[in-house]
Amino acid sequence: MIGLVVVSHSGTLADGVAELAGQMAPDVRIVPSGGDGSGGLGTDYLAVAEAISQADTGDGVVVLFDLGSAKMVAEMAAEESAGEVLVVDAPLVEGAVAAAVAAQGDAGLPQVAAAASGAASVGAESVGSSAEPETARTPEAADGSTVDSVSAEVLLTNEVGLHARPAALVARSLTGLDARVVVRFGDQEADATSVLALMGLGAPGGGRVEVTATGPDAPEALRRVTALAARDFDE
Amino acid sequence: MGCTAERVAEALRAVARVVAEHREELVRLDREIGDGDHGENLNRGFTALVSKLDGDVPGTPGAVLKSAATTLISVVGGAAGPLYGTAFLRAATSVGDAAELDAGAVAGALRAALEGVVARGKAAVGDKTMVDALTPAVAAASSVAATGGDVAGVLAAAAEAAEQGAESTVPLVARKGRASYLGERSAGHLDPGARSTALLLRTLAGSAR
Ligand SMILES: Nc1ncnc2c1ncn2[C@@H]1O[C@H](COP(=O)(O)OP(=O)(O)OP(=O)(O)O)[C@@H](O)[C@H]1O
Ligand SMILES: [Mg+2]
Numbered sequence: 001m002i003g004l005v006v007v008s009h010s011g012t013l014a015d016g017v018a019e020l021a022g023q024m025a026p027d028v029r030i031v032p033s034g035g036d037g038s039g040g041l042g043t044d045y046l047a048v049a050e051a052i053s054q055a056d057t058g059d060g061v062v063v064l065f066d067l068g069s070a071k072m073v074a075e076m077a078a079e080e081s082a083g084e085v086l087v088v089d090a091p092l093v094e095g096a097v098a099a100a101v102a103a104q105g106d107a108g109l110p111q112v113a114a115a116a117s118g119a120a121s122v123g124a125e126s127v128g129s130s131a132e133p134e135t136a137r138t139p140e141a142a143d144g145s146t147v148d149s150v151s152a153e154v155l156l157t158n159e160v161g162l163h164a165r166p167a168a169l170v171a172r173s174l175t176g177l178d179a180r181v182v183v184r185f186g187d188q189e190a191d192a193t194s195v196l197a198l199m200g201l202g203a204p205g206g207g208r209v210e211v212t213a214t215g216p217d218a219p220e221a222l223r224r225v226t227a228l229a230a231r232d233f234d235e
Numbered sequence: 236m237g238c239t240a241e242r243v244a245e246a247l248r249a250v251a252r253v254v255a256e257h258r259e260e261l262v263r264l265d266r267e268i269g270d271g272d273h274g275e276n277l278n279r280g281f282t283a284l285v286s287k288l289d290g291d292v293p294g295t296p297g298a299v300l301k302s303a304a305t306t307l308i309s310v311v312g313g314a315a316g317p318l319y320g321t322a323f324l325r326a327a328t329s330v331g332d333a334a335e336l337d338a339g340a341v342a343g344a345l346r347a348a349l350e351g352v353v354a355r356g357k358a359a360v361g362d363k364t365m366v367d368a369l370t371p372a373v374a375a376a377s378s379v380a381a382t383g384g385d386v387a388g389v390l391a392a393a394a395e396a397a398e399q400g401a402e403s404t405v406p407l408v409a410r411k412g413r414a415s416y417l418g419e420r421s422a423g424h425l426d427p428g429a430r431s432t433a434l435l436l437r438t439l440a441g442s443a444r
Contacts, residue, residue, distance in 0.1 A: 036312050037312075041270075042272070042312045042313060043312055043313070043316075044309075044312060045308050045309045045312075045316060045317070045320075046309050067413070068314070068411070068412060068413075069313055069314035069317070069412070069413070072314060072317035072318065072355055072356060073312075073316070073317050075317075075355070076308060076317050076320070076321070076355075
């Protein structure tokens with residue numbers, strides 16, 4: 001499983017980001033490395049190098065950072081590391097959450113890195129006003145019939161709706177399936193493999209969402225999502 | 236006359252003294268367009284380096300430079316740690332295990348240092364960083380070495396060009412590092428990293444005389 005390192009000038013910030021990302025990814029090693037090593041703001045090369053080796057299970061590590069100089073420290077430590085390490089330029093908080101969830105879903109190193117760096121655009125997309133009308137919810141074949149897609153309306157009977165933890169469970173439940181799953185709430189839609197996009201829908205408890213799955217594993221994907229909702233996301 | 240490991244170590248001790256003398260100045264410059272830690276960062280790093288050299292001076296100039304790199308990387312912190320650390324590391328690699336450095340080797344080491352700083356920080360001339368001091372210094376050093384100058388001559392030319400390069404950062408708007416967050420407000424200030432680079436080269440030139 002891919003590990004994560006959060007490098008920040010502030011120890012408090014690094015710890016907080018690691019805590020937040022860890023909530024959605026209980027099995028991922030997320031190691032914070034913040035501060036200058038003597039209680040002040042800054043970065044500490046040796047501490048970052050140590051954090052990388054702690055985060056590495058042998059599969060590789062993604063390193064996220066706050067300011068530019070932390071990137072330089074992280075890159076030096078990555079070059080010196082024996083394992084495979086990618087330093088990813090991503091928004092720190094969203095990037096860490098997205099990377100953690102991807103790692104929890106057993107994604108490989110490039111996928112976890114991509115999840116982190118894609119976090120900014122995913123977030124922006126999901127908070128945008130409304131989905132473009134031309135993004136058809138179910139792809140249509142030339143003759144107008146829909147292609148192997150299934151959908152269901154789901155009532156969110158849990159208390160918090162599609163909040164962080166339920167969203168993470170949905171995204172995680174889909175790993176390994178060959179299906180594109182879209183969740184629609186009101187006039188917004190989100191890719192169900194993206195925790196941030198799902199959270200961005202703001203679907204509350206008591207809300208109703210439409211889940212549409214397309215692709216070879218569409219039925220199984222839909223079954224997993226509806227089953228989670230039916231169990232109130234194990235709340 | 237070539238430059239031995241002992242002389243490189245002596246020059247680095249001199250740099251440590253100069254950095255300590257200019258600590259306040261570098262802090263003040265960094266406070267104007269950064270977070271005010273540059274003088275502190277460098278002073279901590281070079282103080283640690285002196286203690287290390289007091290314990291043992293490695294046998295070749297390259298090994299001394301490598302040892303300096305390791306200390307600066309782990310002790311300086313900030314942007315200057317990785318940047319100066321990479322500079323010294325590349326310089327060490329460039330001189331290999333030669334027992335003495337001639338003018339060409341010194342100019343080559345400076346060029347390698349610049350390449351390291353650019354590889355690490357991705358700054359170009361005009362971005363208001365230490366690259367603005369180091370780039371003209373390398374050009375001046377190379378031309379003196381190419382026309383038969385000695386080590387002292389190479390370093391004197393490098394120092395002179397670095398000082399001018401540092402001055403040239405005053406009107407610039409920062410595009411790299413912390414100062415870049417200030418945008419237009421970074422103009423009108425001397426870049427602390429460019430200043431420390433000029434100080435370092437001036438000190439090396441002084442010890443080579
Ligand atoms: N990307 C870069 N490339 C080259 N030089 C840089 C770069 N970023 C910063 N610098 C240089 O580093 C100097 C600042 O060094 P300093 O030791 O104060 O680090 P810092 O910017 O405060 O780091 P931190 O943000 O980690 O506290 C700048 O004046 C500039 O010359
Ligand atoms: Mg600073």
